[in-house]
Amino acid sequence: MHREDINALMKVAERPPQVFVSGSGSWLVDQTGRRYLDFVQGWAVNCLGHCPPELTRALADQAARLVNCSPAFFNEPAARLAQLLVANSCFDQVFFCNSGAEANEGAIKLARKWGAKYRGGAFEIITFANAFHGRTLATMSASGKPQWNQLFEPKVPGFPKAPFGDLEAVASLINARTAAVMLEPVQGEAGVIPATPEFMHGLRALTRERGVPLIVDEIQTGMGRTGKLFGYEQSGMEPDIMTLGKGLGGGVPLAALAARDAVCCFEPGDQGGTFNGNPLMTAVGCAVIEALLAPGFLDEVVRKGEYLRLGLEQLSAKHGLGEVRGQGLLLALDLGTDWAPLLVERARERGLLLNSPRPHLLRFMPALNVSAAEIDGMLELLDSLLGEHRVR
Ligand SMILES: Cc1ncc(COP(=O)(O)O)c(C=O)c1O
Structure with a gap:
């Protein structure tokens, strides 16, 4: 690849010099033919590893049959994937979209619609300090990332924040304007911080008592990442709305908003998008979830x-x-001091891809089918x- 090609890409991230050209399972290969053991997997996206046969087969088969027929029409893979998600969760209906942020935008809109319809115009969504919900304007506002406080002002209003794990703080923020409470079952970007089962159950009881929906952002924790199909299952409580992304498409852009009938109040025209629920991506989603559900x-x-x-x-x-913390194959090692970026760089030089969401922390998000030998190699x-x- 030439320098001018790279310069034509808008610079939105500091990227290392490697150019990746192929991948298989837990391994990536760069332009020079060098192999890298990948414990990042597109930030927990490639849940079955790079180019798994289930995914490439589903893509090729569907591409030969029907790529896109418009979201204004039904298509078979979207209906099948929605049914698979509903049959394996506590939710009744699904809306497909293309990224985690878009799924969360959908959840925010659904909660605001519900608030407008059933709670006298309530529109606030209580979220949490250090939360990460995406990079659109509303999801940046819903996030609690301190570095974003002054970015792209003015923020979208209506996202009061509570400290993560502080049930009393949430209770004191709920008022007549509240349309929902939204959290990540494991705060990922904040440093892989799992909500305790007590907090999850406490939030469920509180939101039920005060009559507001509870939203879980499972874009990182969903699709088997924590060892259950969905992260909320770890605590045994059942939320009203869930968003999925990352692992749902196993590497292709696919995300979803799932909700219980009681809160499904969108009317035709409220929500949509050109690529939403297209058969090519949802056929891959079917192959991914079928692999995760295999005995x-x-x-x-x-x-x-x-x-x-x-x-x-x-x-x-x-x-x-x-500390080592996290759930399933979403784990983090706290280094105590801020040398994680240095380690990530040195690891890459030695053929290992790691991630550090915070300067003192390494995060491990390997393929869900990573082998014991690959884990040994990384360690x-x-x-x-x-x-x-x-x-x-
Ligand atoms: C919990 C959570 N929510 C939302 C997002 C945003 O997803 P996307 O980058 O697909 O828009 C992410 C991405 O890292 C995430 O981890």
Whole structure:
């Protein structure tokens, strides 16, 4: 690839020099033919790894049959995927879209519509400090990322924030203007911080008592990432609205808004989009969810998650680091000090792709079908990097 080609891409991120050309399972290959063990997987997107046969087959078959017929018409893969999601969750209806942020925009609009219709014009959605819900204007406003406080002002109003885990703070923010409460079951970008089951149940009881819908943003935690199909299942409570993205398409742009009948109040014309629910993407979504629902698949995610957690705990003890936290195959290692970006860079030089959502934290989001040998390989390399580059 030439310099001028790269310069023609709008610079919205600091990117390393590698140009990736192919991938298979847990491995990516760059332009020079070098292989990288990938524990980022497009930020928890490629849940079955790079180019899994289920996905490439579904894409090729569907591409040969029907790519797009307009969201104004029914198509078979969208209906089938909606049915698979409904049959395996507590929700009744699904709306498909193209990104996590768009799914959350849909959830925000649904809650505002519900508030307008059933709660005297209520429009506020209580969200949480350090939350991450996306990069559109409304989802940036819903997010609680301190670095965004002054960006793209003025913000979309109506997103009062509570400290994560503070039920009393949520209770004190609920008033006549409240249309919903929205949270990530595990705050991902904030540093992989799981909500406790007590907090999830507390929120459910509180929102039910005060008569407002509860929204879970499962864009990172959904689709098997935590070892259950959906993260809310970890606590056993059942929300009213859920958003999905990332793993739903296994790497292709597909996201969803799922809701219970009681809150499904969109009317024709309220919500939509040109590419929404197109057969090409939803056919892939069907192949992905069928793979996750295959007998034993999620049990294996739990086992691999425990194996990775144990390995990280051993590294933490050996190198005097901090906490290992998270659920399933969404795990983080707290380094105690801010040297995660350095480690990520050194790891990449050695052929390992890692992610650091915060300067003191490494996050691990491998393919859900990562092998024990690949986990061992990652831990071994990380062990040697931790020894070589210790920053005190
Ligand atoms: C919890 C959560 N919500 C929303 C988003 C936004 O999704 P997208 O980047 O597909 O718009 C993300 C992406 O990282 C996320 O982790």
